[in-house]
Each structure stands twice: as structure tokens, then as C-alpha cells.
Amino acid sequence: MKQSSADSRMPRVVIIGGGFAGIAAAQALDGAGARIFILESNNHHCFQPLLYQVATAALASPDVAWPIRHIVRRQKDVTVLMLTVESVDVARKVVKTDKCEIGYDFLVVATGATHSYFGHNWAGLAPGLKSISDATLIRRRLLLAFERAEVSVDPVERERLLTIIIVGGGPTGVELAGAISELARRTLPPEFRRADPRNARIILLEAGPRILASFPERLSDYARDALEAKGVDVRTDMPVDQIFEDRLVAGEKEIPAGVILWAAGVRASPAANWLGVEGDRTGRIPVGEDLTVPGLPDVYVIGDLALLTGPDGAPVPALAASAKQMGKYAGRAIRLRLKGRSPRKAFRYRDYGNLATIGRNSAIVKLGRLELTGFPGWLFWSVVHIYFLVNLRSRILVAISWIATYLTGNRGSRLITR
Amino acid sequence: MKQSSADSRMPRVVIIGGGFAGIAAAQALDGAGARIFILESNNHHCFQPLLYQVATAALASPDVAWPIRHIVRRQKDVTVLMLTVESVDVARKVVKTDKCEIGYDFLVVATGATHSYFGHNWAGLAPGLKSISDATLIRRRLLLAFERAEVSVDPVERERLLTIIIVGGGPTGVELAGAISELARRTLPPEFRRADPRNARIILLEAGPRILASFPERLSDYARDALEAKGVDVRTDMPVDQIFEDRLVAGEKEIPAGVILWAAGVRASPAANWLGVEGDRTGRIPVGEDLTVPGLPDVYVIGDLALLTGPDGAPVPALAASAKQMGKYAGRAIRLRLKGRSPRKAFRYRDYGNLATIGRNSAIVKLGRLELTGFPGWLFWSVVHIYFLVNLRSRILVAISWIATYLTGNRGSRLITR
Structure with missing residues (x-):
């Protein structure tokens, strides 16, 4: 498709990273009158909370990962480009990648974290x-x-x-x-x-x-x-x-x-260097209550990469839930600013709870004052994780795999591949 | 488990290769009073007829491949060893692998074929x-x-x-x-x-x-x-x-x-060298009507590796069906010989038909005099391929993936991985 001249006059929002935060930001910008670009070096979004089940052969990789362009396919204002970002020129407002340069009006950096071996x-x-x-x-x-x-x-x-x-x-x-x-x-x-x-x-x-x-x-x-x-x-x-x-x-x-x-150990991706700001010990970028970088009002940093302390003095935890909330907040804030309005409310992390599973019939759940363990915890954990998968097909396939593993003990993805 | 002295006195059948032919041979030897070893450099058996659906992102790898040891898990007389065979000493009746030597009374070679670039x-x-x-x-x-x-x-x-x-x-x-x-x-x-x-x-x-x-x-x-x-x-x-x-x-x-x-192009795996026999132009090993190698009565060669001409002068085709039939024949022949009897009948390939699919609603089927095309052919092809998957779990998962692709056009395994 050739881009029309109307398109080329539209403001551009560039989102780096297709994880929970980046995708939530793109979704919150649906129909905001901007051209949105998602840049990501992988072609897929990965549902990290279930990765350990791929590592232990209970699920197949495609059960927990989907092309980013598939997730946002209905948003005609979003273009997904599989690119590796090399740097950002914040003065010229340009993202430099391995293939080309992409100018932005608003930049959303959501490149997450990786392992740290201290x-x-x-x-x-x-x-x-x-x-x-x-x-x-x-x-x-x-x-x-x-x-x-x-x-x-x-x-x-x-x-x-x-x-x-x-x-x-x-x-x-x-x-x-x-x-x-x-x-x-x-x-x-x-x-x-x-x-x-x-x-x-x-x-x-x-x-x-x-x-x-x-x-x-x-x-x-x-x-x-x-x-x-x-x-x-x-x-x-x-x-x-x-x-x-x-x-x-x-x-x-x-x-x-x-x-x-x-x-x-976990450390943030090297995005602090791109932006020329100082990260904390693990590379996270301090952001203001509006999730922008101090001194760079058009640059939002969200997800595991962002370092933010809540009003209670506790840091916002690095979870899928907080990443999604930050993405939604940043997308909405940009949407308002595109209309010439300024977002009033500061970002507030809402703690919907914390879960971890130990295995069959065993998990721990902390939801406000409610604490679950054992089978009730495990059942709650399972339902929540099925619910958050991106589509019906994945939900059905994961549910069947889990039922089969529960009943027979077999784990269906035991392939040794390179 | 330590092997008992009774075990160590049992005759040993070594099967090289865990494809259709090798697995059929092992299954036909169930309870024959032998210790059976399957040697294979992969941990999994792969359902090759559906590999093209993995290559084109319709199915996940684990939908069409299963650990060999899972397929034969109920046969306590079968030991699966993930090893790479390096040569065979037919005089000493020993298979040499990258890790150890394994002696045999009967050897079944079912290492199949690979690509040929002429x-x-x-x-x-x-x-x-x-x-x-x-x-x-x-x-x-x-x-x-x-x-x-x-x-x-x-x-x-x-x-x-x-x-x-x-x-x-x-x-x-x-x-x-x-x-x-x-x-x-x-x-x-x-x-x-x-x-x-x-x-x-x-x-x-x-x-x-x-x-x-x-x-x-x-x-x-x-x-x-x-x-x-x-x-x-x-x-x-x-x-x-x-x-x-x-x-x-x-x-x-x-x-x-x-x-x-x-x-x-396809050529046979290099097993002819192991056995010191002359292969044909594509490396296939000529076998007698009893599927043994001339001059090596205890060595069976089956599947795509075997070169055999039927009584009508036509070569037995390199198909999953012929590999399974040869495996079953070789397993039964060895079972009889273990009892001191000699197999009487020569191997005869039974042609149950030939299928190929072109895509959605379109396939060709040749079953004796019956020829199907279009939707009936495609439906027949689909049912046959679901039926031949190794277990209920795979059948359900593949059926759901196919239904989802049929209805939505989406292909659920579109991951770019290394």
C-alpha cells in the first residue's frame, strides 16, 4: 500500500517493544488519529508467565506466543516492523534501526528486561x-x-x-x-x-x-x-x-x-543509553508520575524498563499487570495530547494480586487480604492464565493440553530441537 | 534398573532408526522374548506426512512429533537409546555408536532417506x-x-x-x-x-x-x-x-x-557403507524378498532405505505405508526365528492407496479404482491423517488447529525462531 499524503501528515507514535506494555500502549491508541509503529526484533509477542511450561515440555511454543501483527491486525493505524533498534536521536526525534530511520512525534520505549549474571x-x-x-x-x-x-x-x-x-x-x-x-x-x-x-x-x-x-x-x-x-x-x-x-x-x-x-537476576534492556539518561543499578530508567522521562516530555518509558516509586514509597513491581497498566496509561496520555489536551491524572499502579504456581494442585494466590493455597489456589491460577491468553484458539489448545497432562501425567511437547 | 542375568542371556534385536519402519518393527516384536534396542540420534519420531504444515505454520512441532520412548513406553522389552550410529561390524555382530558398542543377534536398519541435491x-x-x-x-x-x-x-x-x-x-x-x-x-x-x-x-x-x-x-x-x-x-x-x-x-x-x-531429490542414508554392501545410485540397499541383505541373513533393511522390486516388476514405493508394512514383516520374521521357526512367506507390499493434498477443500486420492478430488478428497485426506496420529491428545489438538484455520484463515504457529 502506498501511504497517502494525508497519512504522511499524521502525527507518528513509535513504540519500541512488543511485550505486554508496548501492545497495551498500541491498543490504547486505537483510532487516536496517529500513525503507530511497533518496532520489535522478534516477530512475536510472548506470554512470559507460561514460558516455564514450554521449558518443561507441557506446552508448545505457539501456545504462548503469537505474531505481534496478528494481535493488532484490526488496528489499521498500526504498522508492525520487525527491526532491531540501534539508537535514538532525541534531538531530531528519530529512531535509528538496523535497516532505516523512523521519525516520531511521541516515543514509547517498552523494551523490558533480560537476565543479569551480576x-x-x-x-x-x-x-x-x-x-x-x-x-x-x-x-x-x-x-x-x-x-x-x-x-x-x-x-x-x-x-x-x-x-x-x-x-x-x-x-x-x-x-x-x-x-x-x-x-x-x-x-x-x-x-x-x-x-x-x-x-x-x-x-x-x-x-x-x-x-x-x-x-x-x-x-x-x-x-x-x-x-x-x-x-x-x-x-x-x-x-x-x-x-x-x-x-x-x-x-x-x-x-x-x-x-x-x-x-x-534481572537487568533492564540497554535503552537508557539510547536516551542518554542515567539508569539505576539494574539499568532501569527513572520516570515521572506521567511515565515520561524527565527532560524528554515526548518520551514514555513503560513496563519492566521503568523505575517508578508509588505514593506509598514502594516501587511499582515488574509484573505483566503493571506493564499493561503503564501501556494503557501512556497510550491514553498520548491520545489526549494529540487532541491538544493534557492528561491530568498521575499514573497509579493498581495491585490486582500476585500468583505463583508450584505444580499440580498447588499454587499460592495473594489478592488483597485473600490468600489461597493448594487446589483452590491452583484452580484460580489456571483459570486466570487461560483467560489472559490472546485468543480462543490458544485458550482451547492450552486447556486441552493441561487436562491431558493432569489426567495422564504426559507432557506433550518433549522435543529435543536445536 | 540393573539388568538381571536372565535379561543378559536374552537374544538382542537392535533397530537403528525410529521412523515408521523402525517403530513398526519394535511393535511387532512385543513380548517375543528378546531385548530390543532402538537407536536413534533424535529423541522423537516425526510424522513426516504433516511436516509441511509445520513448515507453513499451521501446526506446532509437537503436534506431529513424539518421543520414541513415549510411543513404545508399554513395551518393557524395548530400550530406547539416543545415540548416533557410526558403523556396524557385521562379522562381530556389533553396532558402533558415538558412545558405546552394542551387540546384536538380529539387526534391523531403518535409517530412511534424506535430501539429494544431485x-x-x-x-x-x-x-x-x-x-x-x-x-x-x-x-x-x-x-x-x-x-x-x-x-x-x-x-x-x-x-x-x-x-x-x-x-x-x-x-x-x-x-x-x-x-x-x-x-x-x-x-x-x-x-x-x-x-x-x-x-x-x-x-x-x-x-x-x-x-x-x-x-x-x-x-x-x-x-x-x-x-x-x-x-x-x-x-x-x-x-x-x-x-x-x-x-x-x-x-x-x-x-x-x-x-x-x-x-x-531424495537419497538414502549412508547405511550401505556400514554394512559393506553396494547401494544403488541413490544409496538404497537391495534386499531379498525376506527383507534381509543377501549374504547377511541376520540383517534386515526396511523402509525408504530398502530397494525391493515386487513380483509385478514395480519397485516398492518409498511411503509411510510401505515402511510400516516392512517393519511389521521384519518384526514378525524375527519373532518366528527367535522361536526356531523360519518365516515362510515373502514380503508383499499391499497398496492401500496414495493421497496428496493441495490445500483447503482440495486433495487427490487414489484408492484402487476409486479416485477422489476436491472436497471429498480433502475430507478423506484429513480424516486419514488425523487417524494416523499417535495419540488422542494429538488428534484433538490437530483437529482443533485445522478447524480454527479452516474457519478463520489464521495459521497458529507463526513463530520466527532459531
């Missing part, structure tokens, strides 16, 4: 879980460890291969540990003849005094008990000293391991 | 479709071509990117061409703003005088018309002279192209 070079040794490629890599390593143990005739090597260490006791670490335990104890045993998967040791290491520190202590104690009941070896106050190809050192003890996974 | 170095330029990795690679190239066309502002480059050439007019080439046409004309148009996917040129090149040469002429004419009605440019008598990164030369004409796919 300065160590451990990325290749202990993959983290942020993208579909990460999930497929982790799935490959997990499944290969069991395959290699089955082939091995050396009992020491077999024991090492079947030792799986997860570093970090936040929601991702807990969800991985619980799901890997089910893989080893429920899914795989009928299929192996020589190396019994039930002998796998699954170790969850947490540097702090308790796992799931963002939850009330009662819920984090419940989660620890539930993990231990599943055979997970939970070790708190245990920071990691060293990681090697075949072992990990923590608390002056060396643990030989077949798979090491990283769920400990 | 001596050219085109593998990286024009991928073929034999494995899950192939399918993911093709999906990536197809989707990237549309993404790059959307980003490009050069009309000549855009036209090149949206030219997709499929080399080879057999069932795989036809199925790919039909599905890519639907991707370009039905799935993608609502989602692109600058490069209209409907402008994509899809070219099917066939060296011979007609496509689908293994079908009666009437059916292959129907398929050509059906492809042309979908906008596919079908060119017969058009052998390929050269392939480059960005173009293809055929019939002294140069065609700039964004994606080139290979569905033309």
Missing part, C-alpha cells in the same frame, strides 16, 4: 528464561540430561546428569523447580529402562532467607513445604559462588550437575 | 523437508521474507523477497506450494500494511512433464489446475540449472527469489 560470564552455562528461544534451549538441556543418563553406564556420571540446579527462588525458579519435579517423577518414569528419572535431584538455590520473598511469609512457607513434598531440595541463604560446565559452587560446597538454570 | 552444494540455499528442524527452518525463511518485504522500501527488493520458489513437483512440493499460497493470500493480508502478501509469487518448478507423476494423469492435471486457481505458477519441463542465495536459474532464465525450497 557481572559473571555464566549466560552459556546457566540459561535464563525470558524468550521462546530460552525456553526451547532449557527444554533441550533438561530432556538431553535424562537421555544421556539412560545411555551412560557410569553411575557417578548418571548421578551428575540427573542433578538439576535452579538458581533463584522467585516465581520463575519455583515454577521451574515444581514442573521439573513433575517431569522427573510423573512423566518420564514409565519410559526409561536404565536410569530411573525418579532418582533425579532437583535443587532450588536461593541467596536470601526465604523463597518467593514478594509474598507474605505464610505463603512462602507453604510453597517451600509444597516443593519439598514434591522432592525438591530447597536451600535458602545459599548464594552461588561459581558456575562451571558440569558443576556449581555454593556455600563452599561443589555440586556436580547435569543442568543449571538461572532465575536469579 | 551433487550440487545447494543444501544451505534451498532447504528440504525431512525433519522438525527442517520444518522450523523453512517456516523461519518464509515468515522472514514477508517481514523483510514489509520493512523494505525498494519495490524491486520487495518483489524479490515475495518470490517463493519450490523445486520439485512431487507430493511435498505440491503440498508446500498450496499451503504457502494460502499463507500469502488468506492468512497474512489483514496483518500487513505496506507489502501486500497477495502480491507474492509462488512458483513450483518440476523437471519432468507433469507434477505428481506417481498419480494417474487425470489426478495430476486436476492438481495443476487447483494449484493454478490458488495463484501458484506451475512450470513443468523446467529442470534447475543453478541456485544462488537470492536467485535461481532454470531454462536459461534467472528468477530473483526470497525463498527457495527443495522438494526434488
Whole structure:
């Protein structure tokens, strides 16, 4: 399609990043009279809360990821471009990419966060879980460890291969540990003849005094008990000293391991450099209550990349819910400003609750004063996650996969691929 | 599990390859009083007839591939080992792998076939479709071509990117061409703003005088018309002279192209070398009517790797159906020989028919004297392919994906991954 001259006179909003925040911003701008561009180096939006299920072979990648252009297909004012952003010229109001330059009237930066290894070079040794490629890599390593143990005739090597260490006791670490335990104890045993998967040791290491520190202590104690009941070896106050190809050192003890996974540290994407502003220790960009960058009133920073403290002094947490709320706020604010009006209200994060699952029949839910654990928590968690998938097709496919796994123990996506 | 001394005295059947033939052989040996080993370098069995749907984003990889050990999990006499075979010592009756040696009393070689580029170095330029990795690679190239066309502002480059050439007019080439046409004309148009996917040129090149040469002429004419009605440019008598990164030369004409796919030549895996026998031009191993290799009575060669001429002088075709029949025959023959009896009947291929699909509402079916085309053919094709999937879960998931694609045009697995 050729762009009409009317189009080319329209104000341009450029959104960098197709995660929860970026997509919510684009949706809030529907029909606002702007040309909207979403720039993203992946072609897909990924539903990160369920990535651990791809990594542990319960779901297929396409169950939790959809082309960004598919999600916004009905918004004719949105153009999605698969590009890698290299820098931003805030003086000229231009985004520079690997292929071209794109001018903007308003810029929304929503590039999220990635793993942080606290300065160590451990990325290749202990993959983290942020993208579909990460999930497929982790799935490959997990499944290969069991395959290699089955082939091995050396009992020491077999024991090492079947030792799986997860570093970090936040929601991702807990969800991985619980799901890997089910893989080893429920899914795989009928299929192996020589190396019994039930002998796998699954170790969850947490540097702090308790796992799931963002939850009330009662819920984090419940989660620890539930993990231990599943055979997970939970070790708190245990920071990691060293990681090697075949072992990990923590608390002056060396643990030989077949798979090491990283769920400990997060740092923001390098967008602070693009904007020429100073990020915090983890690279997050401080924003004002209107979500713009101080001194750059046409630049919004939202999602995991934004550093914002609420009126109660607590930082807005890096969650899907806060990313969506920020995206919606930024989109609406730009919509008002396009009409020549100025948004009055400051951004306020609304806490709709916090959930984490440990596995089959077991999850923790904190909704205001309501706390759920066990089967009610797990059922609530499942319904909420199905509800938030982008379309009916995905909801049906995920529901069927979960029912099949619940009933048979099988996990349907156990492919080792490169 | 430790192997008991009773186990170690049992005769050993080693099956190399977990495709249709190898799995059928293992299943036919259930409870035969042997220890059965399946050696395979992939962890999964792949349902090759539906691979083109993974390559064209209609299905997810796990919909058409399952762990081999899952398929045979109820056969306690089968041990699956993920290993790469390096050679066979037929004198000592030992299979040598990358990890260990495995002795056999009976050996079943079912390693199938791979692409042949007739001596050219085109593998990286024009991928073929034999494995899950192939399918993911093709999906990536197809989707990237549309993404790059959307980003490009050069009309000549855009036209090149949206030219997709499929080399080879057999069932795989036809199925790919039909599905890519639907991707370009039905799935993608609502989602692109600058490069209209409907402008994509899809070219099917066939060296011979007609496509689908293994079908009666009437059916292959129907398929050509059906492809042309979908906008596919079908060119017969058009052998390929050269392939480059960005173009293809055929019939002294140069065609700039964004994606080139290979569905033309097949050669057998290199197992003839292992056995020290002479293969035919494409590497297939001549076998006797009992499917053993002449001079090696304990070695069965089955599936696409076997070269066998039926009593009517026609070669047994390289199809899933013939591979399964050979596997079943070899398994039963070994079962009889384990009891000290000798199999009397020679292997006879039973032709249950031949199918190929062109796309939505369009397929060709040849069942004895029955010939179907159009919607009846397509419905028959769909039911047969759902039926042959390995379990209920896959059948339900594939059926729902197909219904969703049929109704909405969306293809649910459009991920660009590495």
C-alpha cells in the first residue's frame, strides 16, 4: 500500500517493544488519529508467565506466543516492523534501526528486561528464561540430561546428569523447580529402562532467607513445604559462588550437575543509553508520575524498563499487570495530547494480586487480604492464565493440553530441537 | 534398573532408526522374548506426512512429533537409546555408536532417506523437508521474507523477497506450494500494511512433464489446475540449472527469489557403507524378498532405505505405508526365528492407496479404482491423517488447529525462531 499524503501528515507514535506494555500502549491508541509503529526484533509477542511450561515440555511454543501483527491486525493505524533498534536521536526525534530511520512525534520505549549474571560470564552455562528461544534451549538441556543418563553406564556420571540446579527462588525458579519435579517423577518414569528419572535431584538455590520473598511469609512457607513434598531440595541463604560446565559452587560446597538454570537476576534492556539518561543499578530508567522521562516530555518509558516509586514509597513491581497498566496509561496520555489536551491524572499502579504456581494442585494466590493455597489456589491460577491468553484458539489448545497432562501425567511437547 | 542375568542371556534385536519402519518393527516384536534396542540420534519420531504444515505454520512441532520412548513406553522389552550410529561390524555382530558398542543377534536398519541435491552444494540455499528442524527452518525463511518485504522500501527488493520458489513437483512440493499460497493470500493480508502478501509469487518448478507423476494423469492435471486457481505458477519441463542465495536459474532464465525450497531429490542414508554392501545410485540397499541383505541373513533393511522390486516388476514405493508394512514383516520374521521357526512367506507390499493434498477443500486420492478430488478428497485426506496420529491428545489438538484455520484463515504457529 502506498501511504497517502494525508497519512504522511499524521502525527507518528513509535513504540519500541512488543511485550505486554508496548501492545497495551498500541491498543490504547486505537483510532487516536496517529500513525503507530511497533518496532520489535522478534516477530512475536510472548506470554512470559507460561514460558516455564514450554521449558518443561507441557506446552508448545505457539501456545504462548503469537505474531505481534496478528494481535493488532484490526488496528489499521498500526504498522508492525520487525527491526532491531540501534539508537535514538532525541534531538531530531528519530529512531535509528538496523535497516532505516523512523521519525516520531511521541516515543514509547517498552523494551523490558533480560537476565543479569551480576557481572559473571555464566549466560552459556546457566540459561535464563525470558524468550521462546530460552525456553526451547532449557527444554533441550533438561530432556538431553535424562537421555544421556539412560545411555551412560557410569553411575557417578548418571548421578551428575540427573542433578538439576535452579538458581533463584522467585516465581520463575519455583515454577521451574515444581514442573521439573513433575517431569522427573510423573512423566518420564514409565519410559526409561536404565536410569530411573525418579532418582533425579532437583535443587532450588536461593541467596536470601526465604523463597518467593514478594509474598507474605505464610505463603512462602507453604510453597517451600509444597516443593519439598514434591522432592525438591530447597536451600535458602545459599548464594552461588561459581558456575562451571558440569558443576556449581555454593556455600563452599561443589555440586556436580547435569543442568543449571538461572532465575536469579534481572537487568533492564540497554535503552537508557539510547536516551542518554542515567539508569539505576539494574539499568532501569527513572520516570515521572506521567511515565515520561524527565527532560524528554515526548518520551514514555513503560513496563519492566521503568523505575517508578508509588505514593506509598514502594516501587511499582515488574509484573505483566503493571506493564499493561503503564501501556494503557501512556497510550491514553498520548491520545489526549494529540487532541491538544493534557492528561491530568498521575499514573497509579493498581495491585490486582500476585500468583505463583508450584505444580499440580498447588499454587499460592495473594489478592488483597485473600490468600489461597493448594487446589483452590491452583484452580484460580489456571483459570486466570487461560483467560489472559490472546485468543480462543490458544485458550482451547492450552486447556486441552493441561487436562491431558493432569489426567495422564504426559507432557506433550518433549522435543529435543536445536 | 540393573539388568538381571536372565535379561543378559536374552537374544538382542537392535533397530537403528525410529521412523515408521523402525517403530513398526519394535511393535511387532512385543513380548517375543528378546531385548530390543532402538537407536536413534533424535529423541522423537516425526510424522513426516504433516511436516509441511509445520513448515507453513499451521501446526506446532509437537503436534506431529513424539518421543520414541513415549510411543513404545508399554513395551518393557524395548530400550530406547539416543545415540548416533557410526558403523556396524557385521562379522562381530556389533553396532558402533558415538558412545558405546552394542551387540546384536538380529539387526534391523531403518535409517530412511534424506535430501539429494544431485551433487550440487545447494543444501544451505534451498532447504528440504525431512525433519522438525527442517520444518522450523523453512517456516523461519518464509515468515522472514514477508517481514523483510514489509520493512523494505525498494519495490524491486520487495518483489524479490515475495518470490517463493519450490523445486520439485512431487507430493511435498505440491503440498508446500498450496499451503504457502494460502499463507500469502488468506492468512497474512489483514496483518500487513505496506507489502501486500497477495502480491507474492509462488512458483513450483518440476523437471519432468507433469507434477505428481506417481498419480494417474487425470489426478495430476486436476492438481495443476487447483494449484493454478490458488495463484501458484506451475512450470513443468523446467529442470534447475543453478541456485544462488537470492536467485535461481532454470531454462536459461534467472528468477530473483526470497525463498527457495527443495522438494526434488531424495537419497538414502549412508547405511550401505556400514554394512559393506553396494547401494544403488541413490544409496538404497537391495534386499531379498525376506527383507534381509543377501549374504547377511541376520540383517534386515526396511523402509525408504530398502530397494525391493515386487513380483509385478514395480519397485516398492518409498511411503509411510510401505515402511510400516516392512517393519511389521521384519518384526514378525524375527519373532518366528527367535522361536526356531523360519518365516515362510515373502514380503508383499499391499497398496492401500496414495493421497496428496493441495490445500483447503482440495486433495487427490487414489484408492484402487476409486479416485477422489476436491472436497471429498480433502475430507478423506484429513480424516486419514488425523487417524494416523499417535495419540488422542494429538488428534484433538490437530483437529482443533485445522478447524480454527479452516474457519478463520489464521495459521497458529507463526513463530520466527532459531
